Amino acid sequence: MFFDSLESMLNMGxxxxxxWSSYAITTVILLWNFISxxxxxxxxxxxxxxxxxxxxxxx
Amino acid sequence: MNFSWFYKxxxxxxxxxxxxxxxxxxxxxxxxxxxxAFVWGLAYAPADYLQGNSxxxxxxxxxxxxxxxxxxxxxxxxxxxxxxxxVKLTDVFLESLAPIGASFCLLALVTGAIWGKPTWGTWWVxxxxxxxxxxxxxxxxxxxxxxxxxxxxxxxxxxxxxxxxVGAINIPIIKFSVDWWxxxxxxxxxxxxxxxxxxxxxxxxxxxxxxxxxxxxVFVLLLRVRNNLLLRESKTKWVNSLFIPN
Numbered sequence: 001m002f003f004d005s006l007e008s009m010l011n012m013g014x015x016x017x018x019x020w021s022s023y024a025i026t027t028v029i030l031l032w033n034f035i036s037x038x039x040x041x042x043x044x045x046x047x048x049x050x051x052x053x054x055x056x057x058x059x
Numbered sequence: 060m061n062f063s064w065f066y067k068x069x070x071x072x073x074x075x076x077x078x079x080x081x082x083x084x085x086x087x088x089x090x091x092x093x094x095x096a097f098v099w100g101l102a103y104a105p106a107d108y109l110q111g112n113s114x115x116x117x118x119x120x121x122x123x124x125x126x127x128x129x130x131x132x133x134x135x136x137x138x139x140x141x142x143x144x145x146v147k148l149t150d151v152f153l154e155s156l157a158p159i160g161a162s163f164c165l166l167a168l169v170t171g172a173i174w175g176k177p178t179w180g181t182w183w184v185x186x187x188x189x190x191x192x193x194x195x196x197x198x199x200x201x202x203x204x205x206x207x208x209x210x211x212x213x214x215x216x217x218x219x220x221x222x223x224x225v226g227a228i229n230i231p232i233i234k235f236s237v238d239w240w241x242x243x244x245x246x247x248x249x250x251x252x253x254x255x256x257x258x259x260x261x262x263x264x265x266x267x268x269x270x271x272x273x274x275x276x277v278f279v280l281l282l283r284v285r286n287n288l289l290l291r292e293s294k295t296k297w298v299n300s301l302f303i304p305n
Binding site: 001002003009012013015016018019021022023025026029030032033034036037038040041044045048049051 | 086097101102103104105106111112113115116119120123158159162163165166169170173174176177275278279282283285286289290293298299301302
């Protein structure tokens with residue numbers, strides 16, 4: 001490992017706030033990219049379940 | 060020459076069933092590679108002799124900037140295919156690519172601004188590279204807004220395709236802005252022809268991060284394309300058969 005301790009890794013020679021905030025924003029944007037289509041898929045499934053329950057006649 | 064594979068590629072049903080087994084492995088692989096690249100870049104790569112540790116933003120800034128530009132190139136290719144062959148899938152890709160491209164463009168701009176503060180002493184300068192990237196973000200937002208404002212899906216697809224092709228002129232401007240103008244932004248770190256101007260210890264995690272970001276892009280693109288296919292083909296037999304309970 002390049003750093004001596006966890007503290008020096010977090011601090012990164014006073015650049016920690018820039019580096020860690022960049023990675024935090026990246027995580028948020030990557031999560032948004034993942035979660036938003038999952039939510040849309042969930043809505044499609046719910047809608048299709050309602051439609052198919054209406055169209056399929058019970059025995 | 061047999062072009063049946065090409066027409067098959069344009070079939071929504073064929074594309075949906077073919078990609079079903081791809082989504083999960085690509086997602087897991089991209090996440091695993093991203094974790095390795097981030098840990099490698101943040102904890103094990105050496106500090107830069109000039110920039111210190113702030114350069115570690117490179118492991119997210121460069122892949123997101125690459126993606127922002129290449130997604131726009133893909134949009135332009137889809138727009139061309141849409142006009143020439145009217146392949147059904149191309150308009151689905153046009154709709155799915157724009158929000159992903161916008162998010163990576165925003166990420167490149169924000170991480171660039173954060174990196175700029177300790178390196179240049181300012182968050183933002185109106186130089187050629189930064190301004191052309193900002194224009195790219197506006198192009199993405201314009202395409203998304205046009206689609207939402209259009210009165211019909213047909214108008215939206217055609218309008219977005221025209222807007223995309225016109226906006227493609229910005230891509231070579233972004234690429235060569237650091238060569239054509241005297242900018243604050245540094246020149247290309249990675250070069251396809253010639254040696255890269257980055258130490259090997261930094262290059263390897265960077266290349267891994269780029270691969271991970273591209274895999275993640277394929278993963279989220281498949282999620283969006285598959286959703287849009289279901290929405291557009293909701294009245295067809297093959298989509299309805301997917302949701303009939305056993």
